[in-house]
Amino acid sequence: MNEFKPKLLSGVLWRLVNVISAFVFNTIFVAYFGAADAGWFFFLFNNLFFIQLFLGLGLESGISYYNARKEIDKRSLTRIALLWSFAATALLAPVLYHPAFFSILQLHAGKVLVMVYIFGALLTTFLAAIFYTSHENRTPNILFAAANLLLTVTLLEKKWSGVSISIATFTEFYLIVYSILGPVMLLMLLARRPGTLSPVKSTRGKMPGLIKYSLYSFLLAGLFTLLKRCDYWLVERFCPPEDMGNYYQSTKIIQLVLLVPSLASFSLYPLLVESIKDRSDAEKKVTRLVAVYLSIAILLSLPLVAAGNWIFPFLYGGTFTKLYPTTLFLIPGLIMFAGTYPLTVYFSGRNENMTNIRGLATAIIILLSIDLLLLPRYSIYGAGIGSTIANGFYFVFLLYHFKRTSDVSFKELSREVSIKQELITIFQTANNWIK
16 A cells, blocks of 8 residues: 555656657757648558557457466567567458558558557567566566657757758658557567466456456547547638647646646556455545545646747747647646546556446547537638537546545545645655655
8 A cells, every 4th residue: 555656656657758758859850841731740650549549359468467467477478469469469460452442541651651559569569568567567668769769859850950851751761660668568578577477377367357347448548549539620621731730739748737647547556456345445545545636637738838939930930820729729628637546547457448438438529529610711720629628527427426435525635635735755765766
């Protein structure tokens, strides 16, 4: 019990290394290529992400659940991850030869490169789940940060030397860099545990449960991703390229407000799964975390509101004229979305994913309806309004269902939440982590 907060904060801090490196890369990338090319790049990888999501079928969640509960041996989970990555990539191969595939993706890279990237991305996702739920956060996050650093240095070197690089060439380089992370992660697992791929006791008895949980999680992850990204397609359909680049960048900036809850949710999941048998204790933890997440999200959003109008043009250049007002429209909904992280993890940890699924499905319908109504007239500002209303609904929906089945008092526990004390704890943990 005493290790709950240190483990949670340790996971957050290691992920912070990755997120900071990604933010630096994103800033350099956007400033180098501009809004239009950046918009195309983000649109492309949004499509590739959905392909990866579909082929993975939620297996990373099943791996996380069974590894956190220690019900399936790590060696078995590693073998499953490797075989699944090969099988899923093989299923994708025939699709790659259809003429419409690359035109839909707006991608000019070779078929082999795309296959290698998808295989590497799947393997990375599955193996990272094993690391995270084993509370080994250092390895995957250092690898991700190293990849971001390599990409950033490449762009800076081109900029300083005066040698230009096309967005198509850089995209191919990006695909190569991220395709090798999975195999590197596998080699590191083998180095730590030489018998990782050796035969182990049969896990057939657990496989139906693993697959069932993974499929529910796949549906949940798909809906979760659609809530956060499906408006990209509508923005691409109704808005010019520069507006599309502004909106994509606005969603990336606003993710900084969600930095703490999104980072913490990865570490929170195994910790709540481990303690879920004590329902009363888990409910108190979730209630307290909801209050903390909301409070920290509000505090982190204030600098964006106060100084974004001056900071954004300085960081990203003159093509991002709609970035600040779009961000203002997004902030209220995403603050409420911050409060959903502990609730979503709680229902998943209790294997009650249908509650999350119903809330997300309804929120997506609300989002698409508002976007179709507002986007043609108000451009990306309408998308910001739709996102805020949909995210607010999802938070209220989860909160209602949590309160209906729990005995905790939000009023009493929120009084106990001290942002000052939480920040002191974070800095103390950071200090110990650095040492």
